[in-house]
Amino acid sequence: AKESPEKKAAGIYAASLVKSGDAVGLGTGSTVAYTIKELGRRVREENLDIVGVVTSYQSEAIAIEAGVPLTSLAETPRLTLAIDGADQFDENLFAIKGGGAAHTREKIVSMSADRFVVVSDPAKKAKTLSVFVPIEVMPFGKELVVKSLKELGGDPVLRAASKKDGPVITDNGNFVIDCAFGEIKNPAALATKLSQIPGVVEHGIFMNVDEVAIGNADGTVVVIK
Numbered sequence: 001a002k003e004s005p006e007k008k009a010a011g012i013y014a015a016s017l018v019k020s021g022d023a024v025g026l027g028t029g030s031t032v033a034y035t036i037k038e039l040g041r042r043v044r045e046e047n048l049d050i051v052g053v054v055t056s057y058q059s060e061a062i063a064i065e066a067g068v069p070l071t072s073l074a075e076t077p078r079l080t081l082a083i084d085g086a087d088q089f090d091e092n093l094f095a096i097k098g099g100g101a102a103h104t105r106e107k108i109v110s111m112s113a114d115r116f117v118v119v120s121d122p123a124k125k126a127k128t129l130s131v132f133v134p135i136e137v138m139p140f141g142k143e144l145v146v147k148s149l150k151e152l153g154g155d156p157v158l159r160a161a162s163k164k165d166g167p168v169i170t171d172n173g174n175f176v177i178d179c180a181f182g183e184i185k186n187p188a189a190l191a192t193k194l195s196q197i198p199g200v201v202e203h204g205i206f207m208n209v210d211e212v213a214i215g216n217a218d219g220t221v222v223v224i225k
């Protein structure tokens, strides 16, 4: 993928928040990939003494390549901080995630951390959340979930794979339904409704973000808390 100065600035800034002794949640996507690679550099060049918990096969491969020591939630259930990207965030730091279909493990890891830092760029900042909400769904429940989402006023679309015939299958063996709701004025209320639908494994509305680091093209970073 081509370099993004905005994503690089945010990603490298977030890596600077990490100190020896930390257990770090490592998110998924192109922005946090910069963080993982920078952490690998700090491990090699600064003897940074950390362990990471990954949120996907993708972040696992990037972390192994970068040389970031890995652990599991079974061994390290409490994390110092989790760092991850987002598809969009609003002025209350509510975020929509799941563009990479990894949001279930991302939410588990971010909720296991004392601090959750999102790394992002200006294009994802919105006054009101409005992008589609990715929802991980048990295949067995797909029809009921689609029906329920329509009753909530959503426009559910089963996420098709691009290099595989048929639907995307997540790292957990499930489907992803992307559901647009237009402007989401009350993300918390929608999150509750989505969580109550049988067959929904996890939705992409995150209400636990502690701070967002927004990278700019000139390399500067703005932090919103």
Ligand code: DER
Residues within 6 Å of the ligand: 027, 028, 029, 030, 031, 032, 084, 085, 086, 087, 096, 097, 098, 099, 100, 101, 102, 103, 106
């Ligand atoms: O899937 C996710 O939630 C990712 O964090 C994604 O939304 C952000 O990916 P990006 O950093 O490649 O934009």
